[in-house]
Amino acid sequence: MPKSIRVQIHSDKDIVSARQEGRALALTLGFSHTDSTLIATAISELARNIVTYARRGEIRIRGIANSSRSGIQVIASDSGPGIANVRLALQDGYSTSGSLGLGLPGVKRLVDEFELDSTVGEGTTVKIKKWKS
């Protein structure tokens, strides 16, 4: 099992691949079943955003470690239209129906660290990290 994965995202099938591979890697890294599901869910949401808004992009997943703990990192990047209003996108104002917006506030709740970089006309990169507790 490689410690690093790269999945090209063009279609809805790739959303499933990315999350299944992400879950498998999380389990290999020693995450609990619950945490692995959280990670897989986050990957699913990020991959879906790529398919819906950017048409194509990439998800990179790998194990990470610092001096005191280890975890997993997921980077979802695309060269799509970018997010015009990042602050709005990250606002938890929408109802739990999740039918509006990018679902990013939800993804934030699933992980420990969340970074968003977006430029209109160039693309978006979301980087998330989850540490093993």
Added chain:
Amino acid sequence: MEVPVLKQGPFLIATVQAALTDDDLIQLRAAMIERVVTSRSQGVIIDVTAMDVMDSFASRTLREIAQMIRLRGADTVIVGIQPEVAFAMVQLGISLEGVITALDLEEGLAYLQHKQKGVT
């Protein structure tokens, strides 16, 4: 991959697999409406035991299926949500509000049968 739908008495049971893509869900939605009408079903169970992840799209689509089936006068029960999946769902903020849920197939059928008896 097409979701298998079986008839059990007056009810329909759709059993979802793990690798359920968005397209599969959309197909399921169309298939369920049609089947409910053609088999004049009184209730539907969607068994998601094998589903590894329930994200915003899956949750939205299942809610739509339930709503559409309701318009045909039938109930939908979602069964088999795994503990980890339920946990992830509430963290993500999706709650399947308005949709009936039960622990498993047995409970789902018990609910539909009970409902069937109660409705005049």
Added chain:
Amino acid sequence: MVKETERAERSSTRTQTFEGAGPEMGTAVLLRELVAHLRQSRTQLREEWARRITEAQLLTAMNKDEIFAEATAVYDQYVEALETGTFEALQAYARSLSERIIPRGVETHEVVGIVLLLRDVLARSLFAKYQTDFTKLNRILDAYEPAANRIANTVAVGFVQERERVIRQQQEAIRELSTPVLQVRERLLILPIIGVIDPHRARQLTEQLLRGIRTNRAKVVVIDITGVAAMDATVANHLVQTVEASRLLGATVIVTGLSPEIAQTLVTIGVELGKMNTVGDLQGGIEQAERLLGYKVVPIAAATATT
């Protein structure tokens, strides 16, 4: 689940070749001389060290033989680390040593103490050996000190990390014990929550409850929070999430023992208390649960009266 147990391997490269001139070569040669000296004086220095440990009243949880045995092992690892310049074997040894002595009640200050004593014993033996050649002594110390400090650090940190790991494990076990999910009747679970809940414990409670609902095929859960002192918005959120997640598994949740303060917190975070199934006390909650499950509880006196 990844399990970290490593046993120290006593492999080593006993020969080192050095090319080139310069200060590095000087240090390497000095270290070699130092290591040779430490090996030669092994018996005497170990005994000296063990004596000093006892004098300083360290490792009182162990007897003389045990102290000497561990002292020997540490001494040899120490010299090996000085010789090879690598610390993995030492780290692994420090971990396994910690695993052995922590259950014996050995404390951090003792481990730090004995390692520093060893450093002193070795330094003094260097003073004794090179007392006639002050320049050489200085150079040897220049080579010795950074390595010795790093070794002391490695052992102490290894011990502390192992101790922290043990403490975390114990805390986890206590948490598990103190959050029982009780099956009171068929299809009915009770989760009494007592004390302080931090987000970690709240999450653990939720996971345990959801697994319990599945295993026991529970249709109703009574969560009693009478024993909860205070609840902040984060934990209140967890409670709401637990109720929602339980519903997804087909179980109805009744929350009992809601104090006015906690009710206020829930309202503040936007929970519609009207939507949440709440009952004043645990007894009332259980009764309502039984009604939901179709049980009818009749007092024994009344039952016998009708016969």
